[in-house]
Amino acid sequence: MPDPHPAFVAPHPWLIEQIAFDRIAHERIAREETWFHVLAAASFVESLADLYTHNLLDYMEGDAEASQWLRERWEPEELQHGRALRRYVETVWPAFDWQAAFDGFCMDYRPYCKAELLEPTRALEMVARCVVETGTSGLYGLLQQISPEPVLATLVGHIRNDEVGHYKYFYHAFLRYRERERPSRWQVARVIRQRLGEIGQEDAYLALKNAHAVRHPGQTFSPRDFQRFQHTAGHWARAHYPYEMTVKMLVKPLRLPGLVNRMALPLLVRHARRVVAP
Template identity: 30%
Template sequence: MSHWTLDDIPWESFDAARVDPELLRIIKAAALTERNSGHYSKYLCNVFRDDPVFCAKAETWAEEEVRHGDALGRWAEMADPSFDFQATFARFVDGYVIPTDVETSIRGSRSGEMVARCIVETGTSSFYSALRDATDEPVLRDICRRIAGDEFRHFKLFYTTLKRYLDREAISRRRRVLVALGRMQESEDDELAFAYHCANTPDRPYDRAASSRAYAARAFQHYRLNHVERGSAMVLKAAGLAPHGRLGRLFSGALWRYLRFRLWRLGDEIRAANDHGRPTRPGSPGSAAA
């Protein structure tokens, strides 16, 4: 899949003056979750234990996820020399354990597992595309571009595997939709909140709700309509629904309105973030002009 290494990143182009301190906070959290994603390969290979072809690809996927975390962690250390990525990651994995010792998918079928993985890759592809377009720090922009491309290719890997298993399991479209919606609801689970806490407020007691709001306020305001439209098409495709046409427009419009509603609810958090970082660009969902 991916063919780049950390040596391919133009680290010498790093521009400290262009670092957004509030964007840095979510990059630190993202570095932890990306680095930790590699552990999911053990879970996937347990679920697909008699499919050596997929397991080999899952191992490659895991290596790439670890590389994403290492790239983001190295950038975060350059942007904030007081940040110790390895020590922070050790604190994170000590408090957040991924259950991998399983024999069957928690989604009820291998097809369901692949639907869920497609949703995850949709979210990360959209997320890094949004961060790529939000930053003008050249090294971070390059890293996010590379990661967004990888995550889109990961989506294709899991979608191709999904189609192969649908021929064997034939789960209903209704079930695919339910799995997709369920996994979307899990996008604000404890992992991101705890990662944000470990990376940014380790000296305070962990408050899941506060950490989740702090992360969401800083991350959601960088999404634009084009990111949501592309992501919604990928979600519908994984769910077995037509990604374009009237349904696609309705679904992407609903997601966009939901995002703006969440940003409105997170108004105080967003204002606090913008008071400490650079102002939100006029016309963005988090600005008064939106």
């Protein structure tokens, strides 16, 4: 049964004004180039939430509940993530021209963010949204664990909690549409597998590329450079990525029988460890 108290009814738990940007320990992070690129890239992706929301609002036309949640909860929270991360980046690395890099990212990424790329049914699109929110909550959970700077740990912890809340709403919406559309477990699994293969590809590559281009004018950012970032991320994830939570979130839309779910979970967690941090 759908959650009778879904995440969208709760008050927003934090505001950007509550983040102590004036207390950032600059000496702990200002020389960390990898952290600069990761945070700048994340700020770009989050700041494009108005485009993602527009596409979903068109797709969900006629669903008053989902439309209200997208307008009043999802979009404002995602845009706040972008503003907060931007402010952090500009506070720690004031010479970086954030707007120029973001404009480049938008130009590169908009062709990959079209409404026609959404899933053919609403139930399956809600599954796809669950996969995306699983990925973002896992990423920010990892960053919270390994952050070298306390204010950043607080900020990404807030973002991680928001992303979990977004997952809960999309799962709630999936259950509503599942009752009408009756997608097969195979169809749900196909969407999960497909979206997992897309996580961190075009958006992450293009965001890092544009951050690098403005940070290091004249230097080329190649697929090999992207692979080095992925290798670093794998090193970070080896000990600190929330594997069990991530796997539970991913398989939840499959609605597996209890015994099957309990037996499959340890195997899937081990597999995830090999994939994320080989």
